Amino acid sequence: MAINETVTGDDSVAVTGTATPGERTVGVGGRGDSVGVQGKGARWHGVEGLSSSTIGGAGVYGANSAGGAGVAGETSGRFNPAVYGKHSGTEGQGVLGDAANGAGVAGKSKNWVGVHGESESTTGGSGVWGEHKGAGTGTIGFSAHGVGVHARGGRLAGLFEGSVEVTGDLVLTGGDVAEQFDVAVREGDTDEIGPGTVVILDDEGALTPCKQAYDTCVAGVVSGAGDRVPALVLDRRAPVSGREDAFRRAVAVTGKVWCRADASSTPIHVGDLLTTSSTPGHTMVATDREAAFGAVLGKALTPLASGTSMVLVLVGLG
Structure with a gap:
């Protein structure tokens, strides 16, 4: 040497x-x-x-x-x-x-990130990659008092290919459980069937704004209005093939959602049963209980003395 x-x-x-x-x-x-x-x-x-x-x-x-x-x-x-x-x-x-x-x-x-991984790939490279070739865990995150694993993404915060098991509580901060449906046809501006709109199902099972009172084809309220977002969205996929102008909306089928309401003829009070209105895309008080059978949208959680505005609704079809 x-x-x-x-x-x-x-x-x-x-x-x-x-x-x-x-x-x-x-x-x-x-x-x-x-x-x-x-x-x-x-x-x-x-x-x-x-x-x-x-x-x-x-x-x-x-x-x-x-x-x-x-x-x-x-x-x-x-x-x-x-x-x-x-x-x-x-x-x-x-x-x-x-x-x-x-x-x-x-x-x-002691005060920041234990392990930091960063990737500049534009084709899907991982910032941090964990792989286990046996029966163990590819990636483990643990925190005594904070968050074990924190994920944030522009498209998805997390993607799981396979089953997911949760042994503790699953905390969802959204206000409702929604399900996606195809929209019947674009009728001018898409805001006609935007968040808060009361929708019904047409003969093909696609969404359209309600246009008559006590409609038993009521499907729910388009989710996402105001400060409420869906906690869970079911059946998230592309529109039915063959409809070039088709798109999909997430409809709240249970939970709390802001909804377009019309109290022009009857004031809405907290606890009132709500149904479809003849004002397109709006709800109203169900004063005729017999006609409301099968056409109930849910219950009002906030009041509306007169006119048209948004009310918070606890969705429960029936």
């Missing part, structure tokens, strides 16, 4: 060493309680390792048989990584961790 040079220039490598083929040697060694290899650079790498091996040789290799870290990195920079790995090939890993029994890669932070 030979030491090539020891320099202290700001832009230079602190120490370089070479080993002859076949040797298992260290470029620079320290004894006792000292550091095995130490390098310091003002504007570049403190220690740099380079390997030209085509069979997996490491540029820098660290080992500790006494229980400490094989390789340790430390930085005080705000956004600088303590350990940085880069892979310039088409396939491979920037940093790879391999363990016989412990964690392959472990991250720990």
Whole structure:
């Protein structure tokens, strides 16, 4: 083994060493309680390792048989990584961790993210990928007092291919359970059947705004008006093929939803039964209980003294 040079220039490598083929040697060694290899650079790498091996040789290799870290990195920079790995090939890993029994890669932070993964791929690359080839778990998240796993996405926050088991409570913050239906035909502006609209089913089972009182074909209220969003949407899919102008709406079939209401002839009070109105897309008080059989939309949760406006409805078809 030979030491090539020891320099202290700001832009230079602190120490370089070479080993002859076949040797298992260290470029620079320290004894006792000292550091095995130490390098310091003002504007570049403190220690740099380079390997030209085509069979997996490491540029820098660290080992500790006494229980400490094989390789340790430390930085005080705000956004600088303590350990940085880069892979310039088409396939491979920037940093790879391999363990016989412990964690392959472990991250720990006192005040921020333990492990952070980021991908710039525009074709679906994962920021963090977990895979288990046995019967274990691909990815585990645990928090003593906070959130075990937090996901946020522009299209979907989470995608599960297979069954999902929940052993605790499933907390849904939305106000209703909705189901998607095809809309019959676009009748001008799509707002005609927008959120809050009372809808009925036509002869083909598609949605259209209600246009008559006590209509037994009532399907519910288009979800999403005001501060209420669906907690659960069923049958979410593309429109029926063959309808070029078709689209779909999520209709609240149970739960609380804001609804267009008409109190022009009869005031609406909390607890009143509601039905379809002759005012297109609106609900009204069901004063004729016999006619209301099979045409009830739900119960009013907020009042409306006169005119047309939104009322909060507890949807319950009957």
